[in-house]
Amino acid sequence: MVILQMRSTLLRISFCWLISSQCAWAAPGGTLPDTHEYQLSNGLKLIVREDHRAPTVAHMVWYRAGSMDEINGRTGVAHVLEHMMFKGTDKVKSGEFSRLVAAVGGRENAFTSRDYTAYFQQVEKSKLDDVMKLEADRMSHLNFDDAEFLKEIQVVMEERRLRTEDNPSSLLYESLMATAYMSSPYRHPVIGWMNDLENMKAADARDWYRSWYTPNNATVVITGDVDPLAVLKSVEKFYGVATPKELPVRKPQVEPIQKGVKQVQVKAPADSAQLAMAWKVPKLHPGTLDDVEPYALELLTAVLDGYDNARLNRTLVKQERVVDNIGVGYDMISRGPELFLIQASLAKGKTVSQAEMSIRKALRELADKGILDSELQRIKVRILSEQIYKRDSIFGQAMEIGTTEIAGFSWRDIDRMLDKMQTITPAQVQAVAKKYLVDEGLTIAVLDPQVRQSVQTKQGAQ
Known part of the structure; x- marks a missing residue:
């Protein structure tokens, strides 16, 4: 699991105009790879980009729910839920998700930021349906008990100690953000304040899951050696059965104008x-x-x-x-x-x-x-x-x-x-x-x- 909270230090887009009229996405031979967008009836967005240079596929699920959507007293819950997503469903036992991905030769992980939480697998193209089935299952059927939560919250608190409280640069950045922002939720650390973690309950993580983990708040991105229509058919099969939910109201929380150092x-x-x-x-x-x-x-x-x-x-x-x-x-x-x-x-x-x-x-x-x-x-x-x-x-x-x-x-x-x-x-x-x-x-x-x-x-x- 990874927490993303530092700003990027380089442009994340390329200056393709410097080399040709084609974008830097161009595949060998000067042709642009095809990108396809679909919207399922349950609100899930699917984006497929073809790149046939190697027989591999990246499969990602992005939820538009990060630490900026948390409320006071429950900071860190987005990241905690990321951890709990690996703790099983009715069909997949705790710890089995990662083992099953590894069994088909894939790699996987997840990361949380202020803006989102994302999960990914990268596999050989014939194994795409295998990981898609697993990811779609935990979108709707996550099932963990209180004992699993109590063990994992200790892991998260230790992560905070190692990455923030014992890291002077992270402590400085955390205090900077908390000082710079008055009303924006960006003032809270992605991993959460320690007191909030100490008082977090399994019910908090379950509430977060029920609130935000829904197909109409998710974007599936698939890139690699794929056929878009075949991918769409699989996505409809595995993700299309997920039931959409009404999302919580997002308050603007506009940051006041700063008037001095x-x-x-x-x-x-x-x-x-x-x-x-x-x-x-x-x-x-x-x-x-x-x-x-x-x-x-x-x-x-x-x-x-x-x-x-x-x-x-x-x-x-x-x-x-x-x-x-x-x-x-x-x-x-x-x-x-x-x-x-x-x-x-x-x-x-x-x-x-x-x-x-x-x-x-x-x-x-x-x-x-x-x-x-x-x-x-x-x-x-x-x-x-x-x-x-x-x-x-x-x-x-x-x-x-x-x-x-x-x-x-x-x-x-x-x-x-x-x-x-x-x-x-x-x-x-x-x-x-x-x-x-x-x-x-x-x-x-x-x-x-x-x-x-x-x-x-x-x-x-x-």
Whole structure:
């Protein structure tokens, strides 16, 4: 099981216009792979992408239910339910799901984010019906007892201890999000607050399952060496029998406009201090694909941190040596509000003030002087090379389709986004840096490193 909560640090779409009039999805021979969309009578959406380069298939089920749909007191339940989905149905015993997938030579897993929960299997094409039958079964017939839940909630709490409470970078990010957002549910960690996990009951997970795990809240994405009509027939056979339900009302929870700098300090055992700076910025909205600013912000991330010699790494790591590493994150499509995030680990002997000053100087220089067209073109070529590698993956194709659909867009919008991206100019990248990377929408989080206690010291204090 995987939790997805950090922002992407590179563009998730490719600049296919750089190489030809065809998209980077193009299969050998210059032909575009066919993509087919179907809607079942029970509301389930099916998207099938043909890619016949290898006899494998990726099968994914995406539920539009993530941590942003949780309520106070039950944070983390989306991720907990992800764990419980492997605990059996009336037909499949606890633990058997993974064994049965492995028995047909497949691999499988699941992941939860703020926006969704997704499950996948990757198998040889003749085994697609086998895994489809398993996944469709647990969409409607999950059945776990309280004892199974009590064991698994302990696993989740230990996961939180290891990945968050014993990880200074994760603690800093968690506090940053909780400080930056006032009303948006993005302020809660995907794994949930520990107190909520400690008080969670099996009934909470069952309620979540009954509320959101329904065909009219799901998208099935299948990519690989398949025949679309044969896939549709199987999906109708296995998923078509699922009964749709009325979904809970989703409240808007619009984030209030920030009116000044917010700051938070975290004290935790660590080897060095860390600094995170996050600005409120716009995202792309369905129906407004021509909005320039989100594309410019995506490109700005690459200007600052898109390659080894990008501006922040070159200046702060190599030249000034004020930080050991630095990263930038932004994602222009999501269900909730967005941040433009810069996070750095300080070099030995350097202060947070020095690091912040260097970051601000680099941003001010970009806002004042802009970037060269040649610099932007080099960045696009670098990103393209990384995207081509990703597009070679059957699983990568399914991931991109799924995340695009869950954010409220269509897989058909990807080409339009690509077309729009090619029109972005250096002046537009400069403009978003000048407009949004300002104090009015800034949240600063600082990790104050504490001396790590040895095991002997901890035991002596008990």
